Amino acid sequence: MPFEPRAKVTFYNPHMVAALPSFPEAARAVYDYAAQLLAHAPRLERVPLQAATGRILARPIRADRDMPAFSRSTRDGFAVRAREASAGEWLHVRGSIRAGQAPAGPLPAVSAWEIMTGAAVPEGADAVAMLEHVESAHGENEASRIRLAHRRKLNGGENVVSAGAEAHAGEELVAAGSCLGCSQIAAAATCGYDKVDVFARPRVAILTTGDELVPVGETPGPSQIRNSNALMLAALVNQSGGDAWVLPVVRDESKAIASALQSAMQADMLLISGGVSAGKFDLVEPVLSQLGARFHFTGVRMQPGKPLVFGEIDRGGVVVPLFGLPGNPISSAATYLLFASAVLRGLAGVQQPAPHFAAAQLSREARGKPNLTRFIPSAVTSDPLSGELAQVAPVPWQGSGDLAAFARANCFIVVPEGTDRLAENDVARILPI
Secondary structure, X not given: OOOXXXXXXXXXXXXXXXXXXXXXXXXXXXXXXXXHHHHOOOOEEEEEHHHOOOOEEOOOEEOOOOEOXXXXXXXXXXXXXXXXHXXXXXXXXXXXXXXXXXXXXXXXOOEEEEEOOOOEOOOOOOEEEEHHHEEEEOOOXXXXXXXXXXXXXXXXXXXXXXXXXXXXXXXXXXXXXXXOOHHHXXXXXXXXXXXXXXXXOOEEEEEEEOOOEEOOOOOOOOOOEEOHHHHHHHHHHHHXXXXXXXXXXXXXXXXXXXXXXXXXXXOOEEEEEOOOOOOOOOOHHHHHHHXXXXXXXXXXXXXXXXXXXXXXXXXXXXXXXXXEEOOOHHHHHHHHHHHHHHHHHHHHOOOOOOOOOEEEEXXXXXXXXXXXXXXXXXXXXXXXXXOOOOEEEEOOOOOOOOHHHHHHOOEEXXXXXXXXXXXXXXXXEEEEO
């Protein structure tokens, strides 16, 4: 049964695990929420095609003419009538055409036309015999002749792409909501789009809390750490198509947190790292509640990331989605990738905002946890020539604060709730990082 957001949510309590939504329930709630955001598309921008890589298309790319606009040869060889060529007759070579030349023709009977890859097939020809599939003869006072090599046959349409076979003028090639990668850029370019309309990048405020945090450029004291989460989350936001806005670190004090949150609410989305667990100085949820935030859930049956908070807050009639991410960096990254990234992509106009999982074969076992879905930092490798599934194994780690281990990981292995372990050689679901 789908998880329904609750009108009132108790603040995270580590002793009430059974009351928390499971990972699939919480994920469904977030992904449904993200999909609904598509009805409120962001503003549009027009950008040069060369600068559009990674952007989200706002208006579809359509073919400006039939593709191809002419029947095109896919091989170097000879344009012929397949019936004549398959009869084994000698065909007189009447001319030659290369890519870019105007179409030749009509092709006389019992004749061939030398043709290069990409060139227009002459009128009357219906196939192209590959250069290596023919034999040729030259008479002293006659034009060159060719015929198919012994026992070879040729079918109509072979080695030819007919005009309009790929797409017709006006046909949609790239849908709105698509992320523009190399293939979409190529399609736009071939249709004459030197500029494209894309959605504006959502602005995402990143607020990190904790008395122990110091800026990256400072030397930490004996009980301090550098603020790695802010830059890690900024990198993830930018990779997801957002515009990261990193705010100064906030100390564990209610008034300071409230003031920082009110500033952060000017963004399209809010990420808060730290202060969402159940400790004495975990003040984010109470402060958000005082500011009028509505929580969909405060905690998920997963590891790492159990204290995750998902909600929204009203900014003068504009609803701003928010995530309270755990302060430990691996927990923060996992919950961002599994949940927050989907909402950001929904805000950005992506048609399928949920994260994409993959499959790999375990080269070492992965252990589960009772009553929790587990996401284990892991390294996936593959042999591109083997044709076999990629291999994946957990990296040795010392818990969700172990950034040295996280730097060696490129994915999370998913161990579902209720699974004691995934054995070596099992096929596991993985979430790429």
